[in-house]
Amino acid sequence: MSLSVNSMMPFSFKTMALICAAGVGSRAGGTLPKQYQSLNGLPMLVHTIAAFAQTPCVLDVLVVIGSADEWFDELVAPHLPAGVMVARVGGASRAISVSNGLQFLKDYGKNLDHWVMVHDAARPCIRPELIQRLFDGVCAAQADGGLLALPVVDTVKLAEQLSDAAPDVYQVRQTLKRDELWLAQTPQMFGLGALLRALSHVIDAENSDWVTDEASVMESFGVSPLLVGGHASNLKVTYPEDFLLAEFWLNHHKT
Numbered sequence: 001m002s003l004s005v006n007s008m009m010p011f012s013f014k015t016m017a018l019i020c021a022a023g024v025g026s027r028a029g030g031t032l033p034k035q036y037q038s039l040n041g042l043p044m045l046v047h048t049i050a051a052f053a054q055t056p057c058v059l060d061v062l063v064v065i066g067s068a069d070e071w072f073d074e075l076v077a078p079h080l081p082a083g084v085m086v087a088r089v090g091g092a093s094r095a096i097s098v099s100n101g102l103q104f105l106k107d108y109g110k111n112l113d114h115w116v117m118v119h120d121a122a123r124p125c126i127r128p129e130l131i132q133r134l135f136d137g138v139c140a141a142q143a144d145g146g147l148l149a150l151p152v153v154d155t156v157k158l159a160e161q162l163s164d165a166a167p168d169v170y171q172v173r174q175t176l177k178r179d180e181l182w183l184a185q186t187p188q189m190f191g192l193g194a195l196l197r198a199l200s201h202v203i204d205a206e207n208s209d210w211v212t213d214e215a216s217v218m219e220s221f222g223v224s225p226l227l228v229g230g231h232a233s234n235l236k237v238t239y240p241e242d243f244l245l246a247e248f249w250l251n252h253h254k255t
């Protein structure tokens with residue numbers, strides 16, 4: 001099955017941003033979904049939105065939240081920069097939330113040939129310089145898309161579970177060549193129309209559980225995204241211990 005996702009390179013001097021914030025944050029703990037938990041006195045999502053709102057290459061910002069979200073209006077809306085759009089179209093998985101958000105942008109009349117950057121609400125320490133670096137890098141290389149990423153610095157083992165009786169015990173099968181390995185961050189930037197077509201196709205046609213980022217979907221249709229150097233500060237807040245680290249980086253950016 002071929003799907004034309006890279007037949008026309010997107011073109012514009014600006015990009016839209018889609019911030020996905022419809023998850024429940026089950027691994028982070030706490031009484032609120034992690035995107036609403038406080039970092040230095042403000043909800044995580046407020047920090048994430050602010051970075052995009054302050055970036056020169058970002059024209060429109062859309063925040064995707066869950067349809068039954070009970071927190072956004074009270075915790076985030078009072079801090080929302082002018083012009084930021086909000087869509088209550090989150091789905092059961094990150095891929096569905098992103099796809100629904102892209103459809104919202106299309107229905108809103110956004111140009112399908114223009115760029116969109118997808119970013120996790122859970123990466124609140126993203127800085128405008130990094131967002132701009134991704135945009136400039138992809139445009140300069142005339143690539144079909146790209147993402148921030150970090151080279152792996154640890155030695156990486158491929159392992160398998162020993163037995164169902166010992167779910168935490170794994171045995172090494174192979175050590176991977178680390179100089180070829182990168183850790184994907186967000187934002188991830190592709191043409192709005194191309195990404196929407198690719199995601200919708202995967203979601204409609206098969207189990208989309210394997211989809212953990214936008215780039216992998218585009219890769220499955222033959223696109224080779226550009227990797228642009230990210231930064232350790234752009235961590236994804238996943239576990240309880242990540243909140244402290246995120247606060248450190250937010251403070252560090254201010255100095």
Ligand SMILES: Nc1ccn([C@@H]2O[C@H](COP(=O)(O)OP(=O)(O)OP(=O)(O)O)[C@@H](O)[C@H]2O)c(=O)n1
Binds near residue numbers: 064098119237238
């Ligand atoms: N159905 C979903 C699931 C996730 N996300 C968003 O995707 C980003 C990355 O996902 P992850 O860190 O896995 O967040 P959660 O799914 O909320 O966390 P967990 O897996 O621990 O429950 C987050 O900003 C999250 O809000 C989303 O918009 N819609």
Ligand SMILES: C[C@](O)(CO)[C@H](O)COP(=O)(O)O
Binds near residue numbers: 212
């Ligand atoms: C998109 C992502 O941030 C790239 O590292 C990541 O895959 C999303 O996290 P999830 O836990 O797989 O939803």
